Amino acid sequence: MIHPILLCGGSGTRLWPLSRKSYPKQFAKLLGDQTLFQASAQRLSGEGFAAPTVLTNSDFRFIVTEQLADVGIDPAAILIEPEGRNTAPAVLAAALWLEKTDPDGVMLIAPSDHVVPDAPAFRAAVQAGLSAACAGQLVTFGIKPAHAETGYGYLELAEDPGDFSARAIALTQFIEKPGAARAQEMLDAGNFLWNAGIFLFSVKGILDAFRSHAPNLITPVQQAVDAGQHDLGFLRLAPEPWAKADDISIDYAVMEKADNLVVVPFAAGWSDLGGWDAVWRETARDDRGVATSGAGTAIDCDNTLLRSEDSNLEVVGIGLKNIVAVAMTDAVLIADINRAQDVKLAVAALKSKSAKQAEEFPKDHRPWGWFESLVVGARFQVKRIVVHPGAALSLQSHHHRSEHWIVVEGTAEVTVDQEVKLVTENQSVYIPLGAVHRMVNPGKVPMVLIEVQTGSYLGEDDIIRYEDVYART
Structure with missing residues (x-):
């Protein structure tokens, strides 16, 4: 039995703002209609x-x-890393976890953000x-x-992969990211x-490899598991021993140290979507x-990507060449398609000026659903909140704000101090400070409400939780 191990912790800054x-x-x-993780x-x-x-x-456990x-x-298991330590500790943790249940099993390690159009x-x-x-x-692809x-x-x-039929071929060496001239030489060489x-490797095989080539990782990761x-x-995973593991890739x-590696060639299409040029x-x-997505319209354009992530926001390009334009409700990216890898510089620049758009998504996803801010003022904020069927927000209170809830779709069961009541579409309820x-x-359908907050401080950290079905503190 092959155990897929999906690595799902990256930040993907080169595809900002999406x-x-x-x-x-x-x-x-x-x-398409599925996320990269789902696919x-x-x-x-x-x-x-x-x-x-x-x-x-x-942060991603409930999204997963x-x-x-x-x-x-x-899923068979979801392992929560206390902090990112790169792929080697993650793979080792998965192997040690599987050793407990299927020591003779085989592991397939795969990032969760790649595109492979031909799954069969x-x-x-x-x-x-x-x-x-x-x-x-140890098999790589x-x-x-x-x-x-x-x-x-x-x-x-x-050896030359020939017709790229799927078979195991011996690996000579790994090569770091090359310059343009060397990349062309390797493309021309064919091998x-x-x-x-x-x-792809067995649980026993990869654990033996770690013991031989990275023994210093065994103790902290074993303790964390x-x-x-x-x-x-x-x-x-336990945070203290995990923090002692080296931050290093597999x-x-x-x-790069093992001598028992083979490669299976694959020619049916693949991309890590490492930038907007890849998209x-x-x-x-x-x-x-010209590629358009959502409410994108191109007029007399060449080699251009126009993408709108909001159906109410039209993106129109006229006479563009080699341009990427991606629009969201709170940020717009316009770049030369040949500079797609430099989008991470934009993220760094926004972080330096403390712009929330650098890291915060306009929709804030929570285990019960999501919300987004529609209007923000000095002492008020208007949000749209969507709650999944059967989901519940925590029992909470606030020090600095009162709230007014208006249900616009579905039905809400609302508790305010000792009172519990149903609030249906076009009804509202007031939550005093x-x-x-x-x-x-x-209900059985998503519930949508508009929340109007007023007060001296409207931050998300003004929440005192008393009970929470999602075990958040």
Whole structure:
């Protein structure tokens, strides 16, 4: 049985403004009707695959469960990393966790933000590497280069991949991200593949590799797993030993030191969507190279991506060439498509001026649903709040603000101090400053309300929680 291990903790700053620290690209619908995370989980499901194990951080744990539930996948485990320590500790934690339940199992390590259009072809490639993994070898997957890319590492094969049929080929060496000239040389040579960062190996095989090549990671990660705390449906790795683990990638810690690696070539399409230029390449384009998404309109444009993330916000380009334009309700990006990798510089610049758009998504996702600010004033704020069926906000109070709730869709069960009542569409309720209150959606459809806050301080940290079904403090 193959155990998919989905790594789900990156921030994806090169796809700002759609991808931000609070809601990164793996959870976005960049291509099609599914998020990248959902597509990754479905790609690694079905015959021969166990339920996935997900490694993520605390902020994303409920987004992970919600998005998996939406596509009908029940995870085997969700491990919560106390802090990001790169991929080596994450992979080791997953291996040590699986050792407890299936020590003879095989692990497929996959980032959750990649695009693989031909899922059956990828599953066939995984099957082609399975015998090597079961024999103790470490299998990686090399992508047939489509161009001389300088943003990826490369794998040098011991032989020409020929027709790129799925089979295990010996690996000669890993190569760091090259310059343009070297990338072109490798593309022309034919036996260099992009390093996809996807790995297949047995639990025993990878644990032996860590013991041989990164023994210093074993103790802190083992302690973090053994002392982990179960929290609802999650396992929180213990923070103190986890913090002692080196911040290092699986490539540096193990793969580049191991002598039992093989590569399975893959030529059926792949992208890590590492920038808006990659999104443009993966999006359907017209005969002039123009891709539009949402409320985007192009007039006399060439090689351009126009994308609106708000149906009420029209993005129109006239006479543009080699331009990326991405509009959201709170931020707009306009860039030369050849400078797509520099979007991270924009994020850094916004952080330096303390702009909330640098890291905060306009929709704030919570385990019960989400909210967004519609209007913010000096002493008032108007929000739209959406609560999932059966979900409940915490029992709470505020020191600095009162609230007025108007239900516009569905029905809310509202508690205000000792009173509990149903509030239906076009009805409202007032929450005085200091009142202990809660909102529940008892219905079968999402409940939407407009909240008007007034007071001297309107920050989200002005919340005193008394009870919470999601175990938040």
